[in-house]
Amino acid sequence: MISSKNEVSGPGKExxxxxxxxxxxxxEKIINIGIVGGGLLARDVLEKTYSDYRKKxxxxxxxxxxxxxxxxxxxxxxxxxxxxxxxxxxDFFLPVFDIHLIMVLTPEREVFKxxxxxxxxxxxxxxxHVFDMFWRATNVEExxxxxxxxxxxxxFNAIQDTIVVITPEREIVEVNEAFLNTMGYGRDEVIxxxxxxxxxNFAEPCKRGDFVCPLEEVIxxxxxxxxxxxxxxxxxxxxxxxxSMFPIWGIKGKFPSLLRSxxx
Numbered sequence: 242m243i244s245s246k247n248e249v250s251g252p253g254k255e256x257x258x259x260x261x262x263x264x265x266x267x268x269e270k271i272i273n274i275g276i277v278g279g280g281l282l283a284r285d286v287l288e289k290t291y292s293d294y295r296k297k298x299x300x301x302x303x304x305x306x307x308x309x310x311x312x313x314x315x316x317x318x319x320x321x322x323x324x325x326x327x328x329x330x331x332d333f334f335l336p337v338f339d340i341h342l343i344m345v346l347t348p349e350r351e352v353f354k355x356x357x358x359x360x361x362x363x364x365x366x367x368x369x370h371v372f373d374m375f376w377r378a379t380n381v382e383e384x385x386x387x388x389x390x391x392x393x394x395x396x397f398n399a400i401q402d403t404i405v406v407i408t409p410e411r412e413i414v415e416v417n418e419a420f421l422n423t424m425g426y427g428r429d430e431v432i433x434x435x436x437x438x439x440x441x442n443f444a445e446p447c448k449r450g451d452f453v454c455p456l457e458e459v460i461x462x463x464x465x466x467x468x469x470x471x472x473x474x475x476x477x478x479x480x481x482x483x484x485s486m487f488p489i490w491g492i493k494g495k496f497p498s499l500l501r502s503x504x505x
Contacts, residue, residue: 272301275333275340276315277356278347278369279308283315286346286376287322305338315346334361345369406489409460411435411446425476442473455486463488 276283283306290303306319307330319326325338330352333340343360344367345353356366397404398418406415413431421428424439436456437443447454458466467485 270300272341273305273339274301274303274342274344275330275338276303276306276319277308277330277333277343277345277352279306279310279313279315279319280347281314282373282376283308283313283346284318287315287318287324301342303344305333305340307333330356331359334359334364340364342367344372346372348373405431405436407436407456409456411437411456413439440472442477455484459486459488 276286287303303324305325305327306316307327308316309328310316311326311328316326327333330343332338333343341363342365343356345356346369348369353366353368360366397415400417401419403420403423404417405413405420407413413434413436416428416431421431424431426439431439435446437445437447441447452470453468455466455468455470465485465487467483470482470484472480472482
């Protein structure tokens with residue numbers, strides 16, 4: 242039950258949620274959100290959304306949570322994230338909180354009715370059953386995408402050829418297990434590194450002699466490139482490899498990444 246204890250802990254980090262389009266506010270104004278209810282649902286919402294709050298196109302932020310149980314899991318998570326915490330949701334009505342939207346994350350109907358009856362006109366309320374319906378739908382989609390991702394990773398890692406996904410900026414963003422086993426690296430040693438750092442042990446892009454970079458050829462000609470090249474393994478030894486590089490086509494004909502398959 243949500244009571245009227247008047248206990249507030251100080252402000253901390255601000256966080257962003259997804260856009261709220263149904264409120265009549267200026268395009269550039271940030272919508273401040275307060276959560277009522279500090280149970281498992283509140284904790285789940287904060288855990289799954291807080292990492293996206295800083296995206297520049299997000300125009301809403303959760304800044305506070307209210308629950309009479311200040312040891313509840315949602316309140317504990319809010320404290321961890323540096324959000325404001327109060328034992329009385331009516332604190333959200335005060336100018337110091339500057340709340341525009343209250344999300345009711347407790348199923349207690351009396352709490353929802355009391356908020357509607359006592360809130361200032363400028364504060365909107367999102368009912369528990371409405372939020373819960375959309376949240377459940379989101380979780381179903383999340384589970385579907387997670388299942389697809391796991392299926393892809395299983396297939397990707399079952400391929401015996403060494404495969405690495407590289408951006409046009411030469412950054413390695415994905416590799417399969419065959420690549421790691423062949424090259425003798427751990428995953429955290431290659432992800433985020435430049436391809437010339439891993440394949441040639443060079444700090445700068447490959448520009449020596451008559452060397453033709455297959456990545457640059459794919460970008461220039463917009464088609465697959467195959468070459469026999471040398472590489473330097475993790476022990477500094479020279480190896481000959483057959484490289485096939487394929488563009489991965491994205492939106493509007495652009496290729497955000499390239500697939501490199503190498504046989505040693």
